[in-house]
Amino acid sequence: MNRVKLNVPIKEFQRRLSEKTLNSSRGLSIARDRASLMLEKKVDICYRDFLDDVESHPISEEIKSGPIGSSNFVSEGNLFSFIGFESDEEPIGKLIDTLEHQKSKIKYLRKSKEKIFFSIAVPDKEFVFERTPMPWAKGRSWAEGIERGISGFGHYLNKSGAGRSEGGIQIKAKINKGKFSNTPYLSSLIKSYVKSLKERVKNRI
Amino acid sequence: MIPNIDHFIKLSFQLWLDHYILKYGQAYTTGNYKLYCTEDERLPAGYLSYSSPFKQWVWDSSISGAVVNSYIYSGSEKIYSDDDNVILDYDNGRAIIKTDNQNLDLTADFSYKDFNIYPTNQTEEDLVVQNKFQENSRYYIQESGIKPYDCVTPAIFINFEEREGVPFALGGMDDVKYYIKAIIVAENDYQLDGINGLLGNCAQRIFPLITGINREDIWNDSINSYSGASYPFGSNWNIVSGGYDYNFRVLKELNDKKLDYCLINKSKCSKVSAKLRENLDLSTYVGFVDFEISNIYFPRIYS
Numbered sequence: 115m116n117r118v119k120l121n122v123p124i125k126e127f128q129r130r131l132s133e134k135t136l137n138s139s140r141g142l143s144i145a146r147d148r149a150s151l152m153l154e155k156k157v158d159i160c161y162r163d164f165l166d167d168v169e170s171h172p173i174s175e176e177i178k179s180g181p182i183g184s185s186n187f188v189s190e191g192n193l194f195s196f197i198g199f200e201s202d203e204e205p206i207g208k209l210i211d212t213l214e215h216q217k218s219k220i221k222y223l224r225k226s227k228e229k230i231f232f233s234i235a236v237p238d239k240e241f242v243f244e245r246t247p248m249p250w251a252k253g254r255s256w257a258e259g260i261e262r263g264i265s266g267f268g269h270y271l272n273k274s275g276a277g278r279s280e281g282g283i284q285i286k287a288k289i290n291k292g293k294f295s296n297t298p299y300l301s302s303l304i305k306s307y308v309k310s311l312k313e314r315v316k317n318r319i
Numbered sequence: 320m321i322p323n324i325d326h327f328i329k330l331s332f333q334l335w336l337d338h339y340i341l342k343y344g345q346a347y348t349t350g351n352y353k354l355y356c357t358e359d360e361r362l363p364a365g366y367l368s369y370s371s372p373f374k375q376w377v378w379d380s381s382i383s384g385a386v387v388n389s390y391i392y393s394g395s396e397k398i399y400s401d402d403d404n405v406i407l408d409y410d411n412g413r414a415i416i417k418t419d420n421q422n423l424d425l426t427a428d429f430s431y432k433d434f435n436i437y438p439t440n441q442t443e444e445d446l447v448v449q450n451k452f453q454e455n456s457r458y459y460i461q462e463s464g465i466k467p468y469d470c471v472t473p474a475i476f477i478n479f480e481e482r483e484g485v486p487f488a489l490g491g492m493d494d495v496k497y498y499i500k501a502i503i504v505a506e507n508d509y510q511l512d513g514i515n516g517l518l519g520n521c522a523q524r525i526f527p528l529i530t531g532i533n534r535e536d537i538w539n540d541s542i543n544s545y546s547g548a549s550y551p552f553g554s555n556w557n558i559v560s561g562g563y564d565y566n567f568r569v570l571k572e573l574n575d576k577k578l579d580y581c582l583i584n585k586s587k588c589s590k591v592s593a594k595l596r597e598n599l600d601l602s603t604y605v606g607f608v609d610f611e612i613s614n615i616y617f618p619r620i621y622s
Binding site: 198248249250251252253254262263265266267270271 | 442443444447448480481498587588589590591592594595598599607609
């Protein structure tokens with residue numbers, strides 16, 4: 115998980131708290147709690163948008179559609195079958211579930227004369243890649259593969275009839291089908307989430 | 320074309336990987352083996368190929384315990400490979416001999432690698448599914464010489480897939496990342512686990528960037544005359560004169576004040592699942608190691 119630093123100007127609370135209170139330890143505690151609450155709301159909104167973006171991304175949509183259906187990313191079959199998921203698997207559901215449990219936690223860092231500083235933990239791409247194992251090689255990530263390239267092994271995972279006898283011949287005939295073009299996916303969505311969160315805090319939206 | 324930094328990185332990584340596996344994994348076997356006369360149409364007239372049962376002899380003399388051979392035996396007589404009459408081809412595990420006699424009784428002492436290393440441009444599917452490589456078992460000795468040139472397994476195929484320059488510092492300094500995939504084809508699970516463990520521990524290690532390697536010089540050279548020490552081999556995969564010591568080569572680079580390092584940021588290991596193995600009807604055990612290598616330099620000044 116990455117930590118992103120954010121700050122809230124103290125003047126936001128000056129109208130409601132006197133300078134004396136603000137400089138006291140009780141005042142700091144009040145301002146910190148209020149700033150933290152305010153940040154939490156902003157994080158909530160941005161994180162919900164981020165999860166929506168993940169779920170509605172064309173890659174996710176195609177994987178969600180299951181093994182049947184056309185593709186905008188592979189020349190034959192679709193992403194679900196190309197990666198090689200089991201027909202009853204719901205990889206996007208699992209991904210969203212994992213991300214939902216990682217909703218950014220806010221941590222108070224320090225206070226200066228003008229600002230209160232916080233850090234929030236945001237899921238980074240490594241975190242996501244570790245939790246999205248490739249069906250045919252658990253040490254690899256399908257989400258990373260979307261961005262860096264995926265071998266076509268998944269194509270052979272759920273083929274009925276590909277097995278002991280003559281399997282090699284069938285497989286040889288099918289090779290080179292279903293080429294995949296790398297596409298920006300979760301890395302860019304995480305970047306946009308962090309960017310929108312910073313903007314929202316900075317512009318007090 | 321003159322060699323550029325990408326050439327150096329690729330060859331340096333390959334040389335380092337070879338050295339690393341032999342040194343830290345002690346992945347070699349030593350013995351005395353018979354050499355068998357094998358056909359090779361590519362050899363000039365008057366030369367015959369006498370192959371051992373194993374490919375890729377150890378050529379790095381810095382590996383303690385490994386026998387880096389420079390001679391063969393005819394009966395009890397030692398024949399050195401110091402002229403054009405006998406050339407030892409380390410990659411193909413054989414001796415190229417200037418003779419017409421196909422019935423020589425030859426043996427050699429050497430160490431061979433547990434995993435052959437081959438650079439490749441083929442995709443993983445092509446390597447694993449399309450190519451049925453000849454198995455060169457490390458557990459029993461075949462009673463014949465192995466055919467030259469074809470890749471044999473157990474092996475590690477190294478594919479330099481992608482590079483990406485990310486701005487690193489003012490003035491045009493980039494962090495150039497190289498994504499390298501190693502496809503491991505092993506005889507059994509034990510071998511695969513061993514090599515996966517070894518390569519998985521590479522993360523955050525550095526390897527020296529050996530410059531001055533020019534493969535074109537080697538290709539343009541005549542048989543057995545190349546004596547440059549940057550790269551271990553001459554035009555027939557014969558070892559350079561005086562032998563090749565990886566540590567010495569790195570030390571030389573250091574003395575020439577040219578030494579630079581690359582960092583292995585990540586090395587991630589994985590194995591092909593049992594289900595895929597079954598569906599592909601594989602008799603071998605396949606694994607992957609994904610390396611991310613980082614080198615920080617000024618690409619626009621260098622090239």
